[in-house]
Amino acid sequence: MKELIDTCLSDFKLRFAEIEDVSLILGFIKELADYEKMLPEVVATEEVLRESLFKQKNAEVIIGEYKNEPAAFALFFHNFSTFLGRPGIYLEDLYVKPEMREKGMGKIILSYLAKLAIDRKCGRLEWWCLDWNEPSIKFYKQVGAVSMDDWTVYRVADEALYKLASDSN
Template identity: 50%
Template structure:
């Protein structure tokens, strides 16, 4: 079953984020605080939304997303930050179900795009996404500023 997350799901979301980080070999980067996560998802100014995948009466997957904007299309878009299903529940349609629910949201909200990034070594996910019709944007290079770089740039002003 796929459904929107509620504040009561925050501990499950946090646990799934940690499981995703372990799968991506990035556990050392997880410093999330559940209270902050709850505020950022369900507080007065939500920054992101989450869809939950449930099976056997428990949360086994999630999709965390937020809106971006295409100036060329003059339309909002959905950026999928994380999509994860616990390994033992893969192959049962839950990942596809999460993406279908996101595609429906994108249509309901008149979005021009649904985008995400995938680690270049994650061949199972790449094959899964391509089977659904997604295509890589090889001509674009992702850039990131970390907290230190943001602070240094902000200090210049």
């Protein structure tokens, strides 16, 4: 039996994803990628998600259900702040289906993650947002989030990742 978490929005419940939700999670990922105009970059498969999320437990997923139907999801994992000496929660993705927006579901999920961060003795909750996503930026500022304009994100992936790894020998 899936444990449902009540929220302040009538008929909207949260729950932690289970292995049976892999197809649903991949569907949410693809919907989000399509919204962000990045669908061709999705190479995740159900098998990869099953391994990463439920066997290796590299991340956790919250599913938001409205009237018992999936309406939103958030995928997050723990990072660590050396300055704080404490873990944090990094929100990789938060997605609410377009027809479910403007009901407060995104804020409820963020609020739940903030509470989870406090319960787990984390020092912060953080995430990235695309520069062009003005609706999300406005929303994040309304909940008290501060952009980290002093920082630049760097990434090593694909061939560059393998090349860098081979340089250690």
